[in-house]
Amino acid sequence: MAAGKLKLTDALVKAIEPAGSQSEFVVWDTEVIGFGLRVRARSKTFIVTYRPAGGGRGVNAKRFKIGSPQSIPNVREAHRLALATLGRVAAGGDPAAERAEERRLAQSTIRDLLDRYDVHLRRRGHVKRTDTLSLLRRRLKPLLRRDIASVKAWEYAEIIERLDLATGGTGGATFRTRCSTFLNWATFDARVLETNPLAGYRRKRDTRQERVARVEFGRALSDVELSAIWRTADPETAFGRLVRFLVLTGCRRSEGSRLVWSMVDLPKGRIDLPATFTKQARGHTVYVSPMLNDLLTHQAENSVVSDFVFPSARTGGPMSGWSKAMDPSDKRTAGGTRPGKPGLVKASGVSFTLHDLRRTFRTGLSRLGVENEIAELALGHARADLEARYNRDDCETALRSAFLAWDRHVEENIRDATSAPSVFN
Structure with a gap:
């Protein structure tokens, strides 16, 4: 017809x-x-x-x-x-x-766009994908069902200000950075926004008191503090062993929690973190010192069966729940008929963050006389101009010596603190 x-x-x-x-x-x-x-x-x-x-x-x-x-x-x-x-x-x-x-709205809610953004970051091999999406979904929860084009700049600003008040300024800055990157993607890749609502947002200038507090927030720990943290980190738990791993290596929290056994070569005494694994998107090698070798051997013998070196005892996957494990506000022991076990901050008597262990590692290497270039390479801050000053063999020898020197310092510090009276015992 x-x-x-x-x-x-x-x-x-x-x-x-x-x-x-x-x-x-x-x-x-x-x-x-x-x-x-x-x-x-x-x-x-x-x-x-x-x-x-x-x-x-x-x-x-x-x-x-x-x-x-x-x-x-x-x-x-x-x-x-x-x-x-x-x-x-x-x-x-x-x-x-x-x-x-209607179809555009159905595909333009913040919830749907975050799912698409997740796929985008996964395809690009984004190292912080899981943390980024978790943060955005938690902080944008009241807006998830909204069309992204209907959300005003002041609504994002209110979230940032609330986080600044709750965290002393650090939470708001982290959310603003990651949310702005997401909104840029929604503008130029997903093409559902005309402009990024946070493009013109500028953080208020810090007062002198805020600048002092910001400097004090991140710090290198003293030997006494480091010893207290080491002894409090229970070697019979994966979290305790992870904390000790961070002390000995200066690795980032995410690098330790996502470390898998295929990256570890104990016979050769090295841990090779691939480029897709690290923040700087370059391969980084951690050389295994004696204490680290003992720690990893103990972990292999006592851990649940998992590809991850420090797996979650509950899921067997990457460890998470850092706020609860550290519990700087001591919420776990407050109220209730059965108060929880104190977090690592209260139990150790030291006010610190896990990233402070990385700062302590870097500061400690300098105090031990390790050249700045080698200390930077040991931390994973590799740059072409640093690597060019050393041939491969000399660089490896110098790095192994740096990790060994820090290992001996930590061991001596723990032994001295153990033999002397301590307010942390």
């Missing part, structure tokens, strides 16, 4: 065969003007054609899909839907544009 005008009936709709070799044709109904049956190679669809109200004949006609014969029970119901659609047009509506907007 070719295109034309006929009175559409249930029998006729059923009798019309798909278009076959033809691209498509339309059988227009003689009773409802603008209503017809579009027939394609493998499908049949009821449609309505119209021009948006006020446009006149100078505006191109639009076709609006009502449904298929499978979804609409009969032609009579299709007539009713067609007339309702044309009524919306007469009242000034544009059904096709409205449906397109």
Whole structure:
């Protein structure tokens, strides 16, 4: 059958065969003007054609899909839907544009866009993907069902200010950085925003008191403090061994928690972190000192079966829940009929963060006389100009000596602190 005008009936709709070799044709109904049956190679669809109200004949006609014969029970119901659609047009509506907007909204909620952003970061091998998405989903939770285009800049600013108040300024800055990067992606990659609402946001200038507090927030620990933390970190738990690992290596928390056994070569005395694993996106080698060798050997013998060196005791996957493990506010022991075990901060008597162990490692190497260039390489701050000053063998020898010197310092510090009275015992 070719295109034309006929009175559409249930029998006729059923009798019309798909278009076959033809691209498509339309059988227009003689009773409802603008209503017809579009027939394609493998499908049949009821449609309505119209021009948006006020446009006149100078505006191109639009076709609006009502449904298929499978979804609409009969032609009579299709007539009713067609007339309702044309009524919306007469009242000034544009059904096709409205449906397109509905589809856009369905794909433009913050929840859906975060899922797409997750796929984007995974494809790019983003090292901090899990942490980034977790932070964004938690902080943007009240807005997840909203169309991202409807969220105003002041709403993001309110979240940042609340985090600044709760964390002394650090939480807001971290969220702003990661959220702004997400919004840039939504603007230029997903193309659902005209501009990034945070593009012009600037953090308020710190007062002198805030600058002092910020400097004091991150620090290198004293030998007494480091010894207290080491002795408090329970060597019979994966978390305790992870803390001791961070003390000995200066690795980042994420590098230790996601370390897998395939990266560890104890016979050769080295741990090779791949480029996709580290923050600086370059491979980094940690050389295994005697205490670290004992720690890893003990971990291999006592850990649950897992690819991860320091797996979560609950899931067997990467360790998480740092706030609860550290518990600087001591919420675990407050209230309730069965107070929880104190976090590492209270149990050790030292106010610190896990990143302070990395600062302590770097400061300690300098105090032990390790050259700045080698100390930077030991920390993973590799740069071409640093590596160029050493050939491969000399660099490895110097790095092994640096890790060994720090190992001996930690061991002596622990032994001296153990033999002397301590307020932390």
